[in-house]
Amino acid sequence: MGSFLLVTIQVDLYDRLALNLETDLIRMVSETDARGVLIDISAVGLVDSFMGRILNNIATMSRIMDAETVVVGMQPAVAITLVELGLTLAGVHTALNVERGMELLHKRLGSDVREGGRFYGNSE
């Protein structure tokens, strides 16, 4: 996966678990020098305001650590519910699935990588 971190959420997260994910993930970004974070939520049946805030936090913190976050695989019912609830996930990139998420990250990091010359992983 090169310099991308892939996180798959398989269970319904309760608060402490979600907060642990936040800190673990940010630590991993720092330890692995990741430039991109993919969060696969295709197995998640519910995103409430708390989970939404966690996803926003991860994206914001990753950006500060110089990494981009893409949330992938959101179920249609979850997306509709989020909008009605009033959550926009404004700071988070989304993609339909992992492949599309990878494409998005490559596209977003492509020019950046060449300019900065800081692409450590195996590129495509």
Add this chain to the structure above:
Amino acid sequence: MSGKGGGFMVTLSKDIIEITREQDVVTLRNRVKELAVKIGMSLLGQTKLITAASELVRNMLRYAGGGKVTLEVVLRDKVTGVQLTFADEGPGIADIRLAMQDGYSTGKSLGLGLPGTKRLVNEFSIQSEVGKGTTITVIRWKNGL
């Protein structure tokens, strides 16, 4: 029974869950899902109801330290639905009208978010008294939009 909405409402099943810690949020979500599936609610309907329940139970834990949730399968005008009643003995809400306004304490904070929650259910009622507590009742009908 009550006569709201033209017909009488009958309770077909009733269950109470005590909420004292954050893990209870997951228990409640699972119980709500079971009931929604049992009455044949669509996946979208289930998702909206469970999300609303999740928001309300978080508020209860955050502002009142817990409370009781009553889960009922109800029948009115030949339509079944899931009714959830969240009762706490917390500080209460001083200005319900303000709390029900869009944009009041929503977004990034763990705020009340009541207007958003209201949009996820078909019926929503709130009673609150400062110093006594808050009771919120929601219903999602099997075929509700």
